[in-house]
Structures are given as C-alpha cells and as structure tokens.
Amino acid sequence: MICIDDIVEIADIPDVAGYILVSPDGKNAAHNAVTEPEVLAHIISACFQNTLSFAGSGLKFICFSRKNNQSMYLFPVGRYCLGVIKKTQAQHHAFIKQIIEFLNHLVTHSDLTSNRRNG
C-alpha cells in the first residue's frame, strides 16, 4: 500500500513544476508549488469525475494544454486524482511516460493512506 508521503516524491522528478493530490471528496490532500490549491482541487475533482463517468477505470490521463507550455496533467491514483504541472521545456510524451512509470512503481493497492503532508 502506498501513502501520501510516497506520492509527494513526485516533486523530485526534474520535469515536474508542481503537483496537487485531490481526494475523492474533492479536497486538497497534498500539494506543492500550485496557487490556490483549494480552488484547483475543486476544479480537478469535477473534471476527473466527469471524465470517469464515460472513461471508467480505463482512464490513463487528462492533459490540459496551455499556451505557456506549463500544461497540467491529471492521473488516477486509486480513488484519488493526481494533478501534475509540467515544466515548460519538458516534452509531452516523455512527461506522461515518466509520471506513469513513477506511479506504477508506487501503486500496489488502489487506496491511499491518509498521512497528510502539504508542500
């Protein structure tokens, strides 16, 4: 079983500019380098639930591309949703691969434990 303390290590990936972990009830469970995390958590939760309603458990990622290239990616992590902001110079494909590899390395069970830690 993985815990939130494991997830926060995503901030150590060089191409990650920031992250936010959103709980199933739409709350900010952990974050680093994002502004207005509670607002963002609410938006992410709504988008995540909307997408799950037609994509189901097969959802791999959602990407919100921005003109400044600091795109935000959402990944399902058990019942949680992990939002990750990409650094400008990072490449889309490589970034997705890195994050999925990181999550695959961590995820052995679908539920997160609730050791809260905010960045």
Place this chain on the structure above:
Amino acid sequence: MTDKAIVFCEECSQKNQVAPDQREDEKIRFVCLSCGFHNVITLSDKKREESDSVHSFVRKLASTRHVVGAFAFHLKKGIIASVMPEPLNSSDLAALGELLSRNILACSAYFIDLEQMMIGIPQRHILVKFIQTELLIVCISRTQTAMEKLAAVIDDLLLADPGCLEENRP
C-alpha cells in the same frame, strides 16, 4: 480584408475562394481547384451552407490518418456536425460534448491561457479544442501521436483561413 468568399466543393469538400465577380444574382458558380467539379450554389441555401462549413471542417479532421471520428459541439445548439462511428448515437454524443465542454470550461477558469484538453483511454485518445467562443471540436484518434498531429491540423486550418467558420458564430 478580402471580399473573396470561402466555399466548399460539393464533390470533394476542398476549400475554395470565390471572387465577387463569380456571383450571379443568387448563385455562386465556381470550378473546384482541387477536383475540377463545377459547383453551383444558390444563396438561398445559406443556412445549409453554414452547416456545411462546419461539416467540411469535421470531415477533414475525421479523414486524417488514425482518426476514428470527430464532431462539433456548440454550447447552445448541441451537436452541429458529426462524423462518428455507428455505436454512438446523437444523444450519446450530445452528453459527451456536454461533459467535455464542462471540463474545459472549468479548467479555463483557472488557466486563462488554456488551449485544449487531451484524454488518454485504452486504444483511444480524445482531443477537445474550442475553435470559437461557444464551438468546440472533439476528435477521437487511435494513437497519441495522431491526436497531437490533429491539434496542429486544426490550428493550420484556422490559421490558413481564420474566417472559415465565421458564419457559424452564434
């Protein structure tokens, strides 16, 4: 700003520019530069032509390699053009368009420079992009690479002719 009108060939859907002197009374006559088809469009068919411009746009996207289908969703009018595989009926598409538009609008409130949304699911990738204030295009491709190329195709089409969907503004 040119006086030339943009019209689409009824045979091959290619975009053509028509000069004012090619208009006669209530008809536009032109020979498609791509396939040579002789087109005659009556101006009384303006409504149909408006819809055709979006249909042509969607058809072009749907005919791109590795693309499964595409549709245009208007926030007020719902689905206005669709080239999608059979299993999805119009109410399914409308519901999907509604969900996708909610997602992209919600995120636009946080990121004001949001360009598009991409969704990865097994065997399919979905691209969602606003091409006008209330009109979004949804494309479904088999590969992630194709989806990224589609984003460029949409940009190229709009860049080549920013007014190609002008008449569909609500």
